[in-house]
Amino acid sequence: MSAAWLLIPLYLVPLVSHNEVLLTILIFTYILGILAIGFNIVFGYAGQLTMFHGAAFGIGGYATFLILSKLGISFWLAMLPMFALVLILSMLVGWVCFKFRLREFYFAVVTLAFAELIRLVVLNWNDVTNGTLGLLVLDKPTIWWPGGGVIKIDGTVPWYLMTLTALGAVTVASQLIVRSWIGRNFAAIRLNEELAQTLGINTFRYKMLAFTISNLFAALAGALFGFYSNYIEPAQLSITQSLDAIAMVLLGGMGSILGPVVGAFLLTGLPHVIEFSAELRAATYGAILILVILLMPRGVVGLFSRWRHVS
Amino acid sequence: MTQVILGQVLNGIIVGTLYGIIALGVTLTFGITGIVNFALGQFMMIGAYAAWHLTDVAHLPYPISVALAVLIAGLAGFLSDRALFQFTRNNLVNGLLVSIGLISIIESGALLLFTATPKNMDFVLSGSWTLDTITISRMKVVTFAVLLAVIALTWLALANTWLGRATRAYAQNPEAAMLMGVKTEMLQVGVSVYSCALAGIGGALYAGIYSLEPSMGALFILKGVEAAILAGVGNLAGALVGGIILGITESIGALFLPTAFRDAYGLVFLVAILLFRPSGLFGGQK
Amino acid sequence: MFLEVDALSKRFGGLVAVAAISLQIEEGEIVGILGPNGSGKTTLLNLLAGLLTPSSGTILWQGRDISGTKPDLIAALGIVKTFQNPQLFAELSVLEHVMIAGHLALKRLLGFARSKTIFAPKSARQELEARAERVLRLCRLSEGAQRPAAALSYGEEKMLGVAMAMMCEPKLLLLDEPASGLGQAEITNLGAVLRDLREHGTTLCIIDHKVAFLAEFAHRLIALQNGNKIADGTAQEVLGNQSVISAYLGRQHVGA
Numbered sequence: 001m002s003a004a005w006l007l008i009p010l011y012l013v014p015l016v017s018h019n020e021v022l023l024t025i026l027i028f029t030y031i032l033g034i035l036a037i038g039f040n041i042v043f044g045y046a047g048q049l050t051m052f053h054g055a056a057f058g059i060g061g062y063a064t065f066l067i068l069s070k071l072g073i074s075f076w077l078a079m080l081p082m083f084a085l086v087l088i089l090s091m092l093v094g095w096v097c098f099k100f101r102l103r104e105f106y107f108a109v110v111t112l113a114f115a116e117l118i119r120l121v122v123l124n125w126n127d128v129t130n131g132t133l134g135l136l137v138l139d140k141p142t143i144w145w146p147g148g149g150v151i152k153i154d155g156t157v158p159w160y161l162m163t164l165t166a167l168g169a170v171t172v173a174s175q176l177i178v179r180s181w182i183g184r185n186f187a188a189i190r191l192n193e194e195l196a197q198t199l200g201i202n203t204f205r206y207k208m209l210a211f212t213i214s215n216l217f218a219a220l221a222g223a224l225f226g227f228y229s230n231y232i233e234p235a236q237l238s239i240t241q242s243l244d245a246i247a248m249v250l251l252g253g254m255g256s257i258l259g260p261v262v263g264a265f266l267l268t269g270l271p272h273v274i275e276f277s278a279e280l281r282a283a284t285y286g287a288i289l290i291l292v293i294l295l296m297p298r299g300v301v302g303l304f305s306r307w308r309h310v311s
Numbered sequence: 312m313t314q315v316i317l318g319q320v321l322n323g324i325i326v327g328t329l330y331g332i333i334a335l336g337v338t339l340t341f342g343i344t345g346i347v348n349f350a351l352g353q354f355m356m357i358g359a360y361a362a363w364h365l366t367d368v369a370h371l372p373y374p375i376s377v378a379l380a381v382l383i384a385g386l387a388g389f390l391s392d393r394a395l396f397q398f399t400r401n402n403l404v405n406g407l408l409v410s411i412g413l414i415s416i417i418e419s420g421a422l423l424l425f426t427a428t429p430k431n432m433d434f435v436l437s438g439s440w441t442l443d444t445i446t447i448s449r450m451k452v453v454t455f456a457v458l459l460a461v462i463a464l465t466w467l468a469l470a471n472t473w474l475g476r477a478t479r480a481y482a483q484n485p486e487a488a489m490l491m492g493v494k495t496e497m498l499q500v501g502v503s504v505y506s507c508a509l510a511g512i513g514g515a516l517y518a519g520i521y522s523l524e525p526s527m528g529a530l531f532i533l534k535g536v537e538a539a540i541l542a543g544v545g546n547l548a549g550a551l552v553g554g555i556i557l558g559i560t561e562s563i564g565a566l567f568l569p570t571a572f573r574d575a576y577g578l579v580f581l582v583a584i585l586l587f588r589p590s591g592l593f594g595g596q597k
Numbered sequence: 598m599f600l601e602v603d604a605l606s607k608r609f610g611g612l613v614a615v616a617a618i619s620l621q622i623e624e625g626e627i628v629g630i631l632g633p634n635g636s637g638k639t640t641l642l643n644l645l646a647g648l649l650t651p652s653s654g655t656i657l658w659q660g661r662d663i664s665g666t667k668p669d670l671i672a673a674l675g676i677v678k679t680f681q682n683p684q685l686f687a688e689l690s691v692l693e694h695v696m697i698a699g700h701l702a703l704k705r706l707l708g709f710a711r712s713k714t715i716f717a718p719k720s721a722r723q724e725l726e727a728r729a730e731r732v733l734r735l736c737r738l739s740e741g742a743q744r745p746a747a748a749l750s751y752g753e754e755k756m757l758g759v760a761m762a763m764m765c766e767p768k769l770l771l772l773d774e775p776a777s778g779l780g781q782a783e784i785t786n787l788g789a790v791l792r793d794l795r796e797h798g799t800t801l802c803i804i805d806h807k808v809a810f811l812a813e814f815a816h817r818l819i820a821l822q823n824g825n826k827i828a829d830g831t832a833q834e835v836l837g838n839q840s841v842i843s844a845y846l847g848r849q850h851v852g853a
Contacts (some may be wrong), residue, residue, distance in 0.1 A: 049404055096586065104403055105347060109536060110585055113578040117531075120578075124571040151647035176711035180704060188697045191686035200645060200765055241449025244412060250408070279422040293405050293412070294398050 030163040036260030038217025044254030045188025046210035056113035056215035058237030060222025075141035090212040119237040134233030253299025323413040327558020328353040331551035332513040333535025336506030340546040346406040352419035352532030358384040358421020358514030378516040384511020397537040421525035537577035605654035614640040616824040629811035632821035646678035647671040675768030683754035692742040698761035752783040
């Protein structure tokens with residue numbers, strides 16, 4: 001459980017610093033870190049380059065909010081049907097892709113096509129999603145706190161603690177998966193799929209599993225994102241969203257559980273350190289992606305560690 | 312009603328030819344290097360903005376602008392190949408990701424230089440031809456003819472010249488070609504640059520008809536990839552036909568379904584083809 | 598009938614790699630397959646292992662038609678193949694290789710509970726580790742099992758392939774040229790491994806060019822040429838067969 005322990009000291013940050021900017025950066029880091037960790041599982045560990053996680057991220061936000069508003073239930077309860085929806089979509093898209101044995105490039109393109117189709121649906125289904133204008137989210141998640149009853153997660157520090165906890169849960173779950181025989185099979189599929197098959201590993205099933213896990217994590221991140229930033233819009237479903245996650249994972253390093261979070265931190269914090277116009281920001285992301293691939297394929301964390309262990 | 316449909320079909324053919332030239336670039340690069348340069352759309356945009364700038368700002372004659380635009384696009388392709396793609400030759404995923412990174416850089420560059428305001432080129436070839444009640448602008452016809460010629464010449468060159476044969480040999484069996492003295496690295500660079508030049512001419516001609524925006528690159532590469540896959544990746548003649556099919560479908564679709572659906576046709580084709588006929592309508596490599 | 602192959606063919610475009618081959622393998626047999634390069638040996642094994650789909654013909658395994666079944670299911674049914682050119686998981690250690698290969702064994706240990714647990718219960722893991730240790734010792738790979746597999750010599754890589762196949766507890770083990778590229782000491786070791794497998798009742802089907810090696814172990818030999826089966830019988834019968842001799846040595850040597 002070593003990676004998760006690293007997160008514990010972060011609980012102390014709000015005690016030490018009242019810098020709103022820092023805390024906000026960290027909140028977004030944790031949220032996008034969840035998205036990035038999910039992508040790392042399907043790509044870094046299982047070796048499947050997907051472009052679907054952006055769509056899952058957006059669906060997480062839209063579905064949770066719409067279910068919450070239409071049914072009048074709490075944030076957490078609304079997430080359950082949302083997860084079910086993402087699960088079904090993942091299985092559909094995944095089944096389509098893996099059953100027809102789409103490899104690499106074609107798999108990326110088809111997941112991209114599905115993601116774009118979903119975005120177009122959301123963009124144009126004005127009655128439900130309000131189209132390009134997006135949706136204003138004023139509801140807050142609530143939790144039951146001993147001694148205080150049901151309280152709203154509102155304000156920087158409560159959100160900080162909640163997102164950090166969510167990240168912790170995701171980290172623990174990822175570690176369990178990756179260090180188990182499931183994680184071993186992911187690595188086997190990534191490194192030599194044909195050999196894995198001759199050893200009896202049902203690669204279709206494991207690719208589906210990795211794909212689904214990545215989308216579920218992405219959806220969780222999307223829900224948190226939408227409710228924290230109070231705004232849900234079609235851009236959260238876009239290819240750009242997927243690419244941002246990819247950049248974070250590559251920058252941070254694919255060889256570890258928390259590497260992607262480091263990448264998320266660097267890319268989230270960057271615009272605060274250097275003032276960017278919107279155009280320059282996109283160009284910088286692109287440049288970072290290129291530089292990392294050409295010069296630092298193991299990412300930032302990879303610079304500090306040797307080779308990674310499977311289990 | 313038939314006139315409207317016919318008119319739309321003609322428009323669809325023109326747009327489809329533009330899709331086709333990008334598809335040709337995609338199919339050429341994929342067939343020979345195994346990598347898809349997702350940034351091809353950006354090179355089309357470079358060609359388009361170059362042609363616009365040279366014609367409207369530098370006041371050069373349009374044909375000269377087109378020629379220069381092609382050179383510029385080709386040069387940009389050469390630079391990106393030397394600086395980036397030569398390091399990702401053997402790794403498809405890395406090549407893909409690098410080309411995606413390149414997209415952001417080039418598109419941002421265009422935004423900074425030209426802003427998001429659409430640019431419209433002053434009429435180069437005004438007037439139109441009329442047949443019965445169907446009118447089509449001269450520029451569109453010229454565009455179609457030129458692109459058709461370029462594609463046909465490419466196809467002929469690959470079939471009949473030594474270089475073309477060497478290229479095809481390499482596509483079939485890289486090791487054997489290498490052993491027979493074909494300079495494979497030069498071939499890879501050459502194909503890379505040529506596809507960027509193709510995109511450039513598509514862009515330069517596009518500038519004469521439609522308005523320019525930095526986001527056009529992303530749009531066209533997606534359509535180009537869709538058209539290439541629809542026809543069958545690796546099938547050169549098919550690339551044009553695939554593009555035209557896509558173009559016509561979109562134009563006709565616009566008559567009956569809301570415009571929001573326009574981009575959906577290509578996506579649906581993509582998924583359907585890869586599932587039911589992965590080698591494409593006309594048979595490609597995979 | 599353990600394995601029954603009926604008129605099996607495989608075409609690649611115009612090339613016929615395997616032409617209507619029929620053969621049978623009994624349980625516990627050791628069958629050697631020989632033939633010049635390009636005679637279809639590896640293609641035949643790939644067909645049996647599910648890595649290729651037959652163009653026509655059937656493969657019956659323990660009475661069940663497995664033509665066209667996916668490789669992972671075939672492995673689960675008990676047929677495992679090694680590769681002529683060693684296939685490895687780059688980056689991973691020797692031990693990790695055999696642990697991954699223990700997937701089927703783990704499934705069998707856990708039964709249906711497998712899908713419910715991410716953790717394998719300690720007993721199952723220990724059992725798996727014990728088996729891995731035994732297999733590695735047999736294949737002379739236990740020293741430096743933590744090494745990355747990329748650091749192994751060619752012969753060791755081939756033995757790792759055999760070790761991984763053994764972890765799958767195969768009923769029928771298909772070995773594609775296990776001895777090629779091996780030095781004398783390694784061949785002796787391989788022989789010991791094969792003997793151990795034979796003692797445990799594993800049926801073996803071995804492709805190799807080292808005819809003497811095959812003749813020593815095999816109950817039966819099958820000779821292929823240009824995708825056709827040209828001989829099937831004891832070592833003596835097959836090696837004395839004129840077509841086999843001419844196939845290997847060329848037509849001018851017939852009768853020599």
